[in-house]
Amino acid sequence: MEFHDQGIIISLRKYGEYDALIDVMTAQHGRHAGLVKGGMGRRQRGTLQPGNEVTLKWRGRLESQLGTFAAELRNARSASFLDYPSKLGVLNSVCAILSVSLAEREEHNTLYEGLQMLLDTLEHAGPEPESWGALLVRWEIGLLAELGFGLDLGCCAATGVTDDLIYVSPKSGRAVSRGAGLPYHDKLLTLPPFLLGGGNVTGNDVRAGLSLSEFFLERYVLFPHNKKIPQARRMLLDFLTV
């Protein structure tokens, strides 16, 4: 068995003395693990850093086997993140979330394209969260939708109105208008305006958006599998200089 694909490295682990076990988010084969011979060696270790985009050749005797990867570097993105704690925080968070939330070998092409766009934006944007935070939140909400837990932010769950939506119901994942939600202010989640396509993105909006996606990720994606939000995702808020 053999296939060729491209992907973004999401984790690298040492296996034996020189080999590496990598987890890659591929374009056509979803999250896919494989062994890289000599992956911890001086020549290949830089290529296999999380966030780097690689061209892959997977080979295994049977489809169900772990198999081996041969990886060639396409884009050394991780190097451009090393100087910025906030960007490294996002990279670690995104990789950790993919590792815990996706089943192996299930194609998620839309998610892959979104990840590519997010990392490209992160590479060229400044370190402040206002320039990439909205995209990060949208990507996480896209991940929820891809896994079958999409939020419905089109109209108010209580009244059906389509304007002045400022809350999200933690029970239904639907938007709630100011009028209907005000008595339950403490129980509802904040809906940042950028998710409805309006307004400038502020640091507080990014934090509100991340809290929103974290709540639904933990409750619907991770909790049923007895998993928790990864530490890297929790540490991300510390790295954000708001």
Place this chain on the structure above:
Amino acid sequence: MYRKASYGSELDQLIQLLSKLPGLGPRSARRAALQLIKKKDTVMRPLSTALAEVAEHVNPCCICGNLDTSDPCHICDNPARDHSSICVIEDVADLWALERSGSYRGAYHVIGGTLSALDGVGPDDLNISSLIERVRADNITEVIIATNATVDGQTTAHYITDRLKDTAIMVSRLAHGVPVGGELDYLDDGTLTAALKSRRPF
């Protein structure tokens, strides 16, 4: 078919143990064992004594985490070194590498790894709190962070920098770029990107 080894259990155990060392497989372990037996007086006995002594006396230094036969280690105990500067490294192997270069005459602090979200290594699993205490208690003027230029290494570096933010100490880190003797044509894209970003006036 099971093939019986052509040597006794003691020798078999030696070969098994040698094959656990880095760089040695069962075949190389057999060669090493044979070489030791051939040079019993010149290599085997002194090696056995050295191993016993190291096993008995080597311990991590209570100050910096370096491995040495004395505690504090000979670096922490050396008055000729500059104890106002601390170089933070991941592992004792990195300390030995820096010592080989002979370009640093300060003190060290071995944190024992890097933060790794996927492997579940958090700040409490590393010797970061002892570094912060040491920096606050001693008369330190500079902390040089020499973690590896990997995603995990630099995440750890930023975490330590953040923890040291409240102190008035200068925090620096190693440069990333073209190695000595490196030809640009053979460098990977990541190193070239880092080298271009960290360029400086001639």
